[in-house]
Amino acid sequence: RKEVEQDPGPFNVPEGATVAFNCTYSNSASQSFFWYRQDCRKEPKLLMSVYSSGNEDGRFTAQLNRASQYISLLIRDSKLSDSATYLCVVNGEGTGFQKLVFGTGTRLLVSP
């Protein structure tokens, strides 16, 4: 089983739609969770961290479910500029340095 699994998509949605992505992780000891955004052929950039209580940043809402070991990202009122690949990122196993494990990404395409 992969450490971090995401549906690769693509998710095709019209402008204004609400879309949600899920991501599952295998390491129950993971403490840090993030969503990164990556535009085509560009570097990943942090979209938001994911906290146990859930958190919201404008049109974006992230949730963490530790019991089921998944995190989610909800995007409301989708914009054309939201078209990108969204990477689920979780800190991995080991003592000391906790390396980040990146999912393969979910591609979102928002159309007019």
Next chain:
Amino acid sequence: DADVTQTPRNRITKTGKRIMLECSQTKGHDRMYWYRQDPGLGLRLIYYSFDVKDINKGEISDGYSVSRQAQAKFSLSLESAIPNQTALYFCATSARLAVGDEQFFGPGTRLTVL
């Protein structure tokens, strides 16, 4: 100006050649990382460094070596490039790895090994 820069941005080379990818940062971060990204595999950690004297192997270090010349510079070398090292390579930095801290990525180097 970009906080994390990588040179070159694109490189085509032949099997067996030695290649060096360079990374510089102006963020003042102690920690630096090298990743490669392949379609369908996500980003994988090659090497990481917590300071000039602390260099560690990541999950896929075979065939690669690194040098941390200064706090701001971290180079990745392919001693004898092979075609399956064709990938997009990213350098990243962070102040520390803890809840809420992020890694900042450079723009990437697209390497093709023929």
